[in-house]
Amino acid sequence: MRMIGHLADEAGARTFGDYLYVQGVENRIEDEPGHGWAIWIVDEDKIAQATEMLTHFRTAPGDPKYRTEAKGATRLRAQEEKSQVEWEKRLRQRRHLFRPLHDYGFGVVTYALIVISVGVFLLCRFGMENERVSFLYMTAIQYFDGYITYAKGLPEIRHGEVWRLFTPMLVHMHFLHILFNMLWLRDLGSMVEARQSPWMLAALVLGFSGFSNLVQYAWGGPNFGGMSGVVYGLLGYIWVRGKLDPGSGLYLHQTTVIMMLVWLAFGFTGILSIANGAHLGGLVVGLGWGYLSSLRYR
Numbered sequence: 001m002r003m004i005g006h007l008a009d010e011a012g013a014r015t016f017g018d019y020l021y022v023q024g025v026e027n028r029i030e031d032e033p034g035h036g037w038a039i040w041i042v043d044e045d046k047i048a049q050a051t052e053m054l055t056h057f058r059t060a061p062g063d064p065k066y067r068t069e070a071k072g073a074t075r076l077r078a079q080e081e082k083s084q085v086e087w088e089k090r091l092r093q094r095r096h097l098f099r100p101l102h103d104y105g106f107g108v109v110t111y112a113l114i115v116i117s118v119g120v121f122l123l124c125r126f127g128m129e130n131e132r133v134s135f136l137y138m139t140a141i142q143y144f145d146g147y148i149t150y151a152k153g154l155p156e157i158r159h160g161e162v163w164r165l166f167t168p169m170l171v172h173m174h175f176l177h178i179l180f181n182m183l184w185l186r187d188l189g190s191m192v193e194a195r196q197s198p199w200m201l202a203a204l205v206l207g208f209s210g211f212s213n214l215v216q217y218a219w220g221g222p223n224f225g226g227m228s229g230v231v232y233g234l235l236g237y238i239w240v241r242g243k244l245d246p247g248s249g250l251y252l253h254q255t256t257v258i259m260m261l262v263w264l265a266f267g268f269t270g271i272l273s274i275a276n277g278a279h280l281g282g283l284v285v286g287l288g289w290g291y292l293s294s295l296r297y298r
Contacts, residue, residue, distance in 0.1 A: 002044055004051045006036035007058075013037035016057050018070035021077070025050050087247040106186065107193025109201045113170075114182050117227060120170045127173045130225070136167040138213060138222045148223050169209040171225030181227040188234040195249035207289065208233025212282035219277030229278035235260050236286025237293075244294035 007013040010031070016039065017029045027050070028040040041050045057066065106114075124130045134140055139156055142149045157164050172178035192201045212229025239257055242250040264283065267274035 002047055003038050003040050004047060005054050006032065006038050008036045010037055012057075012061050013039065015066055015070050016054070016061075018073035019057070019066050020050060020053065021073045022069050023053070025053075107190045107198055107201060109198045109205070110185060110189030110193060113185060113189065113205065113227070117170050117172065117178060117182060121172050121178050124171070126175060127177070130171055130173070133171055135161075136164070136171050137225070138164050138168055138217050141222055148221070150222055154217070165213060166206055166209045168213050168222075168225045169205075169227045169230055172227075173225065177226055181231055184231040184234075185227055188231065188238060191238065191250065192234065204234065204237060204286075204289070205230050208237075208282045208285060211285045212278040215281030216275050216277035220275075224275045224278065226275060226278070228275055229282035232260070232264070232279045232282035233286035233289075236283045237290040238286075240287050240290030241294050244291065245297040247297065248294070 007016060013029050013036075017027050020027045020039075020041075025046045026042040028042065030038045030040065032038045039050070039054060041047050057063075120133055120136070121127060124132055131141075131143065139150050139154050154164075172181065189201055189205075192204065208230045212233065216224050216229065235252065235257075238250045239252045241248050242252060260283075264276075264279050266272075267276045267279060
C-alpha cells in the first residue's frame with residue numbers, strides 16, 4: 001500500500017476515494033493533521049493509474065462525473081460484502097464435509113452407479129464370469145487357453161458402440177475390488193453432488209472414465225475394469241479444487257491425499273495386478289479439471 005498524495009478537504013477526498021473504488025482501485029482515506037487527507041492505494045500495480053486520476057481530479061474537483069460515479073460505491077460495497085459473507089459461510093462448512101452420510105444422503109448419480117456396479121458384479125457371479133458382460137468392455141475379448149485376443153483399434157466404438165468407452169468402470173474383478181471402489185465412490189460422489197450438483201458429478205464421471213479407460217487400453221489392452229479411474233479422478237479434482245477454491249466446499253484431508261499417492265506408487269511395483277494406467281490417467285485429468293474449474297473463482 002502506498003500514498004499518492006493529499007487533498008485538502010474531507011468531502012473531496014471521500015468523493016475521490018469512492019470514484020477510485022468504482023474504477024476498480026481499492027484505496028484508503030486517512031486524515032493527517034497539517035497535511036490534509038492522504039490517499040492510500042492498496043494495489044501497487046495501480047499506483048500509476050490512481051496518480052493520473054488524482055492529477056485530473058485536482059484540476060477539476062467540481063466535475064459532475066466524480067460525484068455521479070462515486071454514488072455507485074455504496075451499492076458496489078454492499079454487493080461485495082454480501083459475496084464475502086456467502087464465501088465465508090461456505091468456507092466454514094469445510095470442517096463438516098466428512099460428517100455421516102445421513103446428513104446429506106446418497107446423491108442420485110452416486111446411488112445409481114453403485115446399484116448398477118453391484119448388479120453387474122452379481123451378473124458376473126462375483127467377477128468369476130466376466131465373459132457374461134463382454135459388451136461392457138472397450139472391445140470384444142476372446143479367451144483361448146489362458147490368453148486373450150482382440151481386434152486392434154477399438155472397432156466397436158468406431159462403429160457406434162460408444163458406451164464401451166465408459167462402461168468398463170462397471171465391471172469389477174473380485175469382492176475387495178468392488179468394495180473399496182464403492183466406498184470411495186459413496187463418499188466422494190456424494191460430496192460432489194451435495195456441494196455442486198448431480199449433473200456435475202455425471203460430467204466428471206463420464207470425463208474421468210472415458211479418459212482413464214483410453215489410457216489403460218493403450219497401456220495394456222482391454223482386459224480391465226473397475227471404478228478406480230473415476231475414483232482417482234474425483235480425488236484429484238476435489239483435492240485441487242478445494243485447495244484453490246476453498247469456498248467450493250470441497251475438501252480432502254492431507255492424510256487421504258498421501259494414502260492415495262502411496263497406493264498409486266505401490267501399483268507400479270508389480271506385486272498386484274492393478275490398472276495403473278487408469279489410476280494415473282484418472283488422477284491427471286482430475287487434477288487438471290480441478291485447476292481449470294477453480295480459475296473463475298480465484
